[in-house]
Amino acid sequence: MNIIENINERLVFDRDEICAGGGKDIEEVIRVSPVPLPKDYLEFLKQISGDDYGPEFEVKDEGLSIWIWSAKMALEKLSEFDHPFNQKFISKAWMFGNDLGDLVYFYGEGKDGFGLYRTSAGALGFEWADKISDTLTDFLVNGIGIDIATTL
Numbered sequence: 001m002n003i004i005e006n007i008n009e010r011l012v013f014d015r016d017e018i019c020a021g022g023g024k025d026i027e028e029v030i031r032v033s034p035v036p037l038p039k040d041y042l043e044f045l046k047q048i049s050g051d052d053y054g055p056e057f058e059v060k061d062e063g064l065s066i067w068i069w070s071a072k073m074a075l076e077k078l079s080e081f082d083h084p085f086n087q088k089f090i091s092k093a094w095m096f097g098n099d100l101g102d103l104v105y106f107y108g109e110g111k112d113g114f115g116l117y118r119t120s121a122g123a124l125g126f127e128w129a130d131k132i133s134d135t136l137t138d139f140l141v142n143g144i145g146i147d148i149a150t151t152l
Helices: 023-032 039-048 071-080 084-090 136-140
Strands: 056-059 064-068 093-098 103-110 113-120 130-133
Touching (some): 039 136
């Protein structure tokens, strides 16, 4: 399924900012990710990674944003968070976006099984993470977890 063509009606984004590409960066994401990355996420990266940043989705009527990073940006963020005190977390999770604030979205095996989670960028850890949804398709297309992702 083409996620971009089926984005949930609650999410608004600028289609002109969507740019396919980034093959080498996507290969690097696959190589360095400590967790197996789902097929829908990898397909989504192919749709958005021609841009340096990735799309920002605004949640209608809430004034909140969800930024899903391009492959290049995800690799840059991995370097940014690569500190000794974060090693336990980043060795078991793949960060893929944020809320343009202090929440980070990631894939990992949390207290509710494997899926998409969010946690505070200042306290990266599974023990404080909330599960958003099982898949990126559930999140961006079916709207499962939008409310969780955007609340504190």
